[in-house]
Amino acid sequence: MNTAPLFVIIPLGTAFLVSLVGKYYKRSSDVFSNVACCILLGLSFYTLSIIRNIPTHLLVYKIGGWAPPVGISMVIDSLSVFMLVTVNLIAFLVTVYSVDYMNKYTDKWKFYTLFMLMLTGMNGVIITGDLFNMFVFLEIASIASYALVAFGTESEELEASFKYAVMGSVASSFILLGIAVLYSYTSTLNMADMALSLTAKGPAKILPFVSVLFLMGFGLKAALVPFHAWLPDAHPSAPAPISAMLSGVLIKSLGVYALARILFNVFGVTDVILSILMFLGALSMLVGVFLAVGQWDFKRLLAYHSISQIGYVVLGIGLGSPLGICGGLFHLFNHSIFKSLLFLNSGAIVYSVGTRDLHAMGGLREKMPVTANTSLVASMSIAGIPPFNGFFSKLIIIFACVQSGHFGYAFWAVVGSVLTLASFMKVQRYAFFGALGKKRQDVKEVPLAMQISMAILAVICLVASTLVLPAFSDFVTSAAAVLSGGKEYANLVSGAFK
Amino acid sequence: MAAYFLCLVLFSIGLYCVLRKRNLIKIVVGLGIIEYAVNLFFALVGYRARGRAPILSADQVISNMVDPIPQALVLTAIVIGLAVTALIVAIAIKIYEKYGTFDITKINKLKG
């Protein structure tokens, strides 16, 4: 049984169902969403095991029975399944967390409907093999996230959402324009077919223009530095579970994944594109962390760190060597884990204490032990302290920089890492250690479901380090092989169509 | 070629409006112009000289049709544009309700 369509059908059906019945039966939206996310998580692991047992590591589904350049196809390869596991893992833990957290807001069913639609969009982008279809699902995820950022309907949230929506729409227009130019040139929309057609036509003068359009479009979605202005507003304004989803997976699946898939597998990268990617990555890495150090708003600080960490991912992928891509993807996975955890921690503090200002916290360790310990794990992980996963992925990226002779970038990556450490020492010092304020004596730990989801994420922070061991490293390396294989993807996929 | 370029000029006008105007409704107008330009670009790309509309008829044979794919894509893109516009206008009206103005320079609780 081919599982590919289920990744779209299940969340989409759940969203429609929740919007029908959620208004009348309050608990049903909780139950439906959690069950759906749980099934999706199981399904992605099941797909992972299927993919490993197929010799070509490729699963193709022809929608409507039309053979691909004519119809739309779904393509799941190692990279897609890597992203599917990441997205659905975070989504499941976030829904568990939301059950209690979202009680603070009105109209919970709207939250769950939008959440499931956003998940539909991300899954759709990841599994599609068609360029225009990717755009459509990208828009679903984006529009759902615009609305989710404004979920609290306070003035700051609306303002952030407006900014995000305008920037996001401009980005989408750039992407759509790029697709139009590509369609005119190749007369097809299927990605594999397009790659073959581009190869057949020889070095195309149109590609630099389209690459720039896509870099601007997807770069905006991924919040790379010249295009990052919306992120520090939008991510802190959203409710904490949504911040975790946005920073954890949305900017990666819509930005980094889509960009890497198109640039590497459809266009075939050139040295110029790689150096642009590396430069943008390093720039984001440094600018993000410099802006983060001075922040006193906990969630805003985390948002700036998202820019910085996305910089690491793009730097790793931009190196173009197998080791670099491997490090970049591994860091992508790790970052979704620990950044989601940190945002959930910040949400827990908002839930119990009601503030995001680091000055107003202090000494929360004794009252909120689970939150404090999980956030300690996440902080050490993001700062790159040895036993945790963040250390290994950063190490691999730095090694890869040195290996391909980019000593400057390696140096800046180390500098960024040190500054990250400093910034998170500040967070730990002001939020959890120190003396407990007088007003904070009646602070309580958050409900059990929220604790559980934070604890699971913290455990994954530790367990994910084992992915560097040869026995488990296949998960990341096979995904990296898809990208470093370049246009090999086109031959494999079009072979599978027949 | 000239048609493509004029279409991109239209795109740039919209882009300029979004980047430089300081009024929420003007920004929405700019986004609308960008959408029109992209949709028009798609339709231009699919045109064939002396082509016919891609609708078959029972009593005549049509040989030279324009490309139907861009039309199908634009149909989707128009809907997406409408959806985005509706959402952004709703947010803008709500901002007006909170701040009493559409002027972006007076709406700055958030910084950079």
Add this chain to the structure above:
Amino acid sequence: MIEIYLLLLFMIVGAVIAVEVKDLLSSVVAVGAVGLGLSMAFLVLKAPDLAITQLVVEILCLIILIRATIKKDLPFSTSGRWVFNTTFTLLFISIFLTFAYFSLKNLPPFGSAVMRVAKTYVDQGLAKTGAANIVTAIILDYRAYDTLGEATVLFTAVIGVLTVVRRIGRKTGKGQDAA
């Protein structure tokens, strides 16, 4: 093919007016004119489906925008570094246009679409799907998955609008928690 150039010029003039005019209502009406020009351009480009859809969507957009702008304030302010920012934006746009000009030369010339995949639709569309309108055959059969996505986008926007216009977003105080 002179009509299409005239329409394009009309749209550009309309767009400039919409961007530069001071009055918001006039601006919205001008952008409506651009949309109607687009609808006519679709007709000239032999896309009747698009012309109908663009026309009705334009009317709806116009009504929504006018509802939003009517009787609202229109102060315009220019921020401190106006000249610098405008110059920078114009520079960026002119670089973009120059780059585009040299790149677009490599596309197939206007009026000669390649139609490699589309040929299948035109030749076999009626026999395989039974729909005489090839565009409908594409959006509801060959690429129906896209249309599912499109319908979902609209659904998302509706839920999004209903979310954004809620009067109270957060519950405040302990008393309302139980409700």
Add this chain to the structure above:
Amino acid sequence: MQRNVEPGMTLIVKTITRLTVGLILLFGIYIVLHGHLSPGGGFAGGVIIALSFVHLMLAFGKDVALKKLSAGVASLLESFGALMFLSIAVLGYIGGCFFLNFFMNKGLPFHLFSAGIIPLCNIAISLKVGAGLCAIFTALVLLNKTDT
């Protein structure tokens, strides 16, 4: 300024609306049903159906229009339309494939009852689009109403 006791626009507008709104609705339904034969289709038809409702609301004020179709019902209808479209897609599994046009007999070309699932999809989309746009419009109008 005259003060109308009744909400909405003047008598002339109301009379003309009464005459035309049914025709607009009918035209929308025609466009939907002939989507696979002539230009138009579920989306354009749905917008026209929504426009007939908007027309009613602009002419008679929101109360009369909301009596015909309240926001809650519109939202429900929309979810129903969306679910119907998804069900058609999933029903393709009867033929063994997601989104398969599962009517083997496509009917006579150029006739109303032809083309398998395409007319059904058109109806589902028009239901969804019409109800959805009504819901959006109602929400925006209600919002505008309260802040003045």
